[in-house]
Amino acid sequence: MFAIKEARFLAQDIKLFRIEAPRIARRRQAGQFVIVRVHEHGERIPLTIADSDAEEGTVTIVVQGVGKTTRLLNMLEAGDAVCDIVGPLGEASEVEGIGTVVVIGGGVGTAIAYPTAVAMKQAGNHVISIVGARTSDLIILEDEVRAASSELFVMTDDGSYGEHGFVTQKLQQLIDQGVPIDRVLAIGPVPMMRAVAETTRPAGIKTIVSLNPIMVDGTGMCGGCRVTVGGESKFACVDGPEFDAHEVDFKTLMQRNALYRQQEQAELAQIADDPDRCERELAPCRLQQQHPEVGQRVGQTTD
Amino acid sequence: MAEKLPPKERMKIPRQGMPEQDAHERAHNFTEVNLGLEVAAAEHEAQRCLTCSDPKCVGGCPVGVQIREFVDLVVAGDYLQAAAKIREDNVLPAVTGRVCPQENQCEGACVLGKRFTSLAIGNLERFVADYERQAGQVGLPERAPLTGKKVAIVGSGPAGLSCAGDLVQRGHDVTVFEALHEIGGVLVYGIPEFRLPKDIVREEVDNMRKMGVDFQTNVVVGKTVTIDELMQEEGYDAVFIATGAGLPRFLNIPGEHYGGVYSANEFLTRVNLMKAYDPDEYDSPIYDCRGKNVAVVGGGNTAMDAVRSALRLGAGNAYIIYRRSREEMPARAEEVHHAEQEGVQFMNLHNPVEFLGNDDGYLTAVRLIKMELGEPDESGRRRPVEIPGSEFEMPLDAVIIAVGTGANPLVQSTTPDMATNQRGYIVADEETMRTTKRGVFAGGDIVSGAATVILAMGAGRKAAASVHQFLTTGEW
Numbered sequence: 001m002f003a004i005k006e007a008r009f010l011a012q013d014i015k016l017f018r019i020e021a022p023r024i025a026r027r028r029q030a031g032q033f034v035i036v037r038v039h040e041h042g043e044r045i046p047l048t049i050a051d052s053d054a055e056e057g058t059v060t061i062v063v064q065g066v067g068k069t070t071r072l073l074n075m076l077e078a079g080d081a082v083c084d085i086v087g088p089l090g091e092a093s094e095v096e097g098i099g100t101v102v103v104i105g106g107g108v109g110t111a112i113a114y115p116t117a118v119a120m121k122q123a124g125n126h127v128i129s130i131v132g133a134r135t136s137d138l139i140i141l142e143d144e145v146r147a148a149s150s151e152l153f154v155m156t157d158d159g160s161y162g163e164h165g166f167v168t169q170k171l172q173q174l175i176d177q178g179v180p181i182d183r184v185l186a187i188g189p190v191p192m193m194r195a196v197a198e199t200t201r202p203a204g205i206k207t208i209v210s211l212n213p214i215m216v217d218g219t220g221m222c223g224g225c226r227v228t229v230g231g232e233s234k235f236a237c238v239d240g241p242e243f244d245a246h247e248v249d250f251k252t253l254m255q256r257n258a259l260y261r262q263q264e265q266a267e268l269a270q271i272a273d274d275p276d277r278c279e280r281e282l283a284p285c286r287l288q289q290q291h292p293e294v295g296q297r298v299g300q301t302t303d
Numbered sequence: 304m305a306e307k308l309p310p311k312e313r314m315k316i317p318r319q320g321m322p323e324q325d326a327h328e329r330a331h332n333f334t335e336v337n338l339g340l341e342v343a344a345a346e347h348e349a350q351r352c353l354t355c356s357d358p359k360c361v362g363g364c365p366v367g368v369q370i371r372e373f374v375d376l377v378v379a380g381d382y383l384q385a386a387a388k389i390r391e392d393n394v395l396p397a398v399t400g401r402v403c404p405q406e407n408q409c410e411g412a413c414v415l416g417k418r419f420t421s422l423a424i425g426n427l428e429r430f431v432a433d434y435e436r437q438a439g440q441v442g443l444p445e446r447a448p449l450t451g452k453k454v455a456i457v458g459s460g461p462a463g464l465s466c467a468g469d470l471v472q473r474g475h476d477v478t479v480f481e482a483l484h485e486i487g488g489v490l491v492y493g494i495p496e497f498r499l500p501k502d503i504v505r506e507e508v509d510n511m512r513k514m515g516v517d518f519q520t521n522v523v524v525g526k527t528v529t530i531d532e533l534m535q536e537e538g539y540d541a542v543f544i545a546t547g548a549g550l551p552r553f554l555n556i557p558g559e560h561y562g563g564v565y566s567a568n569e570f571l572t573r574v575n576l577m578k579a580y581d582p583d584e585y586d587s588p589i590y591d592c593r594g595k596n597v598a599v600v601g602g603g604n605t606a607m608d609a610v611r612s613a614l615r616l617g618a619g620n621a622y623i624i625y626r627r628s629r630e631e632m633p634a635r636a637e638e639v640h641h642a643e644q645e646g647v648q649f650m651n652l653h654n655p656v657e658f659l660g661n662d663d664g665y666l667t668a669v670r671l672i673k674m675e676l677g678e679p680d681e682s683g684r685r686r687p688v689e690i691p692g693s694e695f696e697m698p699l700d701a702v703i704i705a706v707g708t709g710a711n712p713l714v715q716s717t718t719p720d721m722a723t724n725q726r727g728y729i730v731a732d733e734e735t736m737r738t739t740k741r742g743v744f745a746g747g748d749i750v751s752g753a754a755t756v757i758l759a760m761g762a763g764r765k766a767a768a769s770v771h772q773f774l775t776t777g778e779w
């Protein structure tokens with residue numbers, strides 16, 4: 001079991017967790033991810049490491065509750081624990097000596113882009129960030145990203161906060177203004193990443209996306225995470241997760257991500273009106289209820 | 304306790320059949336197919352042994368189990384001692400009794416087989432191992448005084464487990480690092496419940512825990528920690544690498560990205576490790592095979608396990624597509640036989656050339672070409688050659704590719720001073736299991752390429768002896 005030291009919502013259905021995992025914290029680099037299994041009967045899901053603290057021995061993940069597993073996860077609190085967390089997996093982001101980088105985060109993708117923005121800045125690059133969301137409530141980590149960037153633009157689809165429009169519109173503006181952009185890093189929903197790729201393609205700006213296919217092991221053992229890049233099959237968990245956006249076959253990615261939609265619906269239905277079932281499944285994670293002394297020790301850190 | 308019958312009488316006893324679940328029934332459940340010999344049948348079977356003075360069967364066993372001696376103990380009715388006798392050379396008898404290809408090993412060498420049918424050594428092995436387990440009297444060997452030496456074992460398949468068992472007995476401090484969340488390697492993620500119940504593996508692992516082995520799951524060596532860090536920062540005096548041959552091979556033909564196309568590793572991991580066959584209780588999904596046409600490409604144990612799993616998940620038609628003929632199939636004879644009984648349809652001498660799909664990205668058909676057998680290749684088997692112009696399309700909803708595996712590079716690529724061969728496997732001495740890096744040993748599928756449980760265990764044993772020698776003498 002891996003104890004949760006901090007758990008707080010950043011926006012509706014988007015929750016941040018700080019989890020005790022010293023080995024992972026020690027080695028993790030920007031761009032890498034972990035695989036989490038919440039409880040004994042749960043599935044294994046990949047989640048990008050948003051931050052880590054080697055001294056404290058924790059890693060931070062940001063989770064959007066969409067399927068059963070992420071919703072169950074988001075019911076956990078500080079003092080609870082997850083059954084398994086393994087990592088850091090995947091290749092680290094390339095950050096050295098790039099020049100001017102535009103980092104784009106869409107929705108919860110902002111949490112995934114954030115650590116790379118930090119690493120890019122630390123490596124001496126000029127970082128311009130664009131974060132976008134449907135509406136103001138869904139903008140996350142704004143202050144953190146601002147601190148990691150030389151410039152920050154916030155976009156909302158409905159204009160309720162920041163500028164009105166899509167992240168691609170802002171990117172197009174920057175290109176049109178002649179801002180010299182050496183690289184774009186885009187992380188978010190697949191349609192957004194595809195749109196960014198199409199925006200930068202005519203300008204010939206190298207663009208990197210972080211892909212989120214369905215995974216099982218995360219170590220190159222199953223091939224379930226394969227994506228088509230430049231006409232070749234690649235395993236996102238070991239060859240990626242970052243790839244050249246202009247080479248990625250986004251259509252296949254979307255189709256493969258929808259493979260289990262039916263089963264996912266059935267699982268959501270299982271828990272929809274059954275809080276008892278959720279609690280039953282999460283019981284092993286509720287350390288405090290089983291071993292009050294453990295809970296006390298790890299549970300104090302939430303504010 | 305039974306008296307040994309005179310040789311003439313012994314030869315009159317027919318080989319005792321293994322009782323099994325009815326084929327129609329079992330094709331729809333994941334409970335074990337073979338039910339195990341009854342006591343009377345086991346005694347009868349054991350009587351068949353001719354107690355040869357130069358037992359050929361032992362030479363056929365990769366780890367040299369003392370077969371004549373343990374069978375004699377079965378005749379004597381001393382099943383616990385019989386199990387203990389096997390354990391002297393084989394730490395997982397309940398496993399190997401179920402999964403070894405006996406027909407090519409001990410039973411293949413048995414002299415009875417020349418005139419009659421060979422002794423059912425595997426079934427007897429399973430019998431005594433199950434007896435021991437059910438009696439709750441697994442004789443755990445004594446542990447030697449602690450040596451204070453630390454050994455890290457990377458990977459918890461049969462190679463890693465057998466090495467860990469031996470080293471902990473010799474008093475060393477043993478930690479097994481496993482990438483997955485469960486211990487057992489292929490025994491838990493690959494071989495299905497209906498052939499090897501997971502409780503058996505779990506009990507064996509618990510026994511090792513009792514003996515003092517420390518198991519750490521969720522550690523991907525090469526990612527979470529490197530071999531150098533283990534040795535330099537965490538104080539391990541020696542490392543044994545037993546990471547298996549876990550890299551799935553695809554066919555590299557068009558259409559492999561379609562939904563419904565799986566590697567056997569993914570399909571079996573979802574079924575076995577993640578228990579996708581029980582969706583009410585477990586959350587990992589798998590392709591809904593019910594009523595569908597599902598094919599598996601390949602002819603080995605993995606292919607048989609996958610196709611029989613698909614059948615149990617409700618496939619309307621379950622096919623094996625294999626490019627050679629039945630004689631060349633590398634799978635255990637019993638598995639092919641069971642698959643046939645259960646209704647698997649064999650399309651031998653066929654090979655896929657392309658997968659076809661619809662606009663939503665799902666597989667709809669496979670384009671196959673017919674094959675014929677030509678001259679023998681380097682494996683000694685007749686080489687399959689395509690018959691020109693014989694291509695045709697077959698409708699298909701899901702296909703599982705089980706054409707072999709390769710070496711996962713995660714450990715090797717982060718351990719640059721350890722030599723690998725052209726195919727990425729670790730180079731290790733056949734006898735000492737030493738790699739080219741001081742203090743580091745390797746064995747099992749990651750050295751030999753995909754092989755068998757018993758060979759992996761044998762490699763683990765050899766490595767344990769060699770590690771022990773290194774730790775006690777300090778000589779490399």
Ligand SMILES: Cc1cc2nc3c(=O)[nH]c(=O)nc-3n(C[C@H](O)[C@H](O)[C@H](O)COP(=O)(O)OP(=O)(O)OC[C@H]3O[C@@H](n4cnc5c(N)ncnc54)[C@H](O)[C@@H]3O)c2cc1C
Binds near residue numbers: 403461489606713
């Ligand atoms: C479906 C299937 C059916 C089979 N059926 C039979 C059969 O009937 N009879 C038979 O004799 N053989 C059978 N085999 C072959 C047999 O299972 C293997 O030869 C044997 O398991 C090899 O043992 P191993 O210990 O070398 O590796 P494995 O069993 O593959 O174990 C390796 C372990 O190492 C872990 N690992 C890998 N990389 C890392 C890393 N970087 N860090 C930490 N851990 C890591 C893996 O997760 C795995 O748990 C079958 C194989 C398969 C796939």
Ligand code: FES
Binds near residue numbers: 217218221222226238
């Ligand atoms: S998740 Fe299994 S190979 Fe990538």
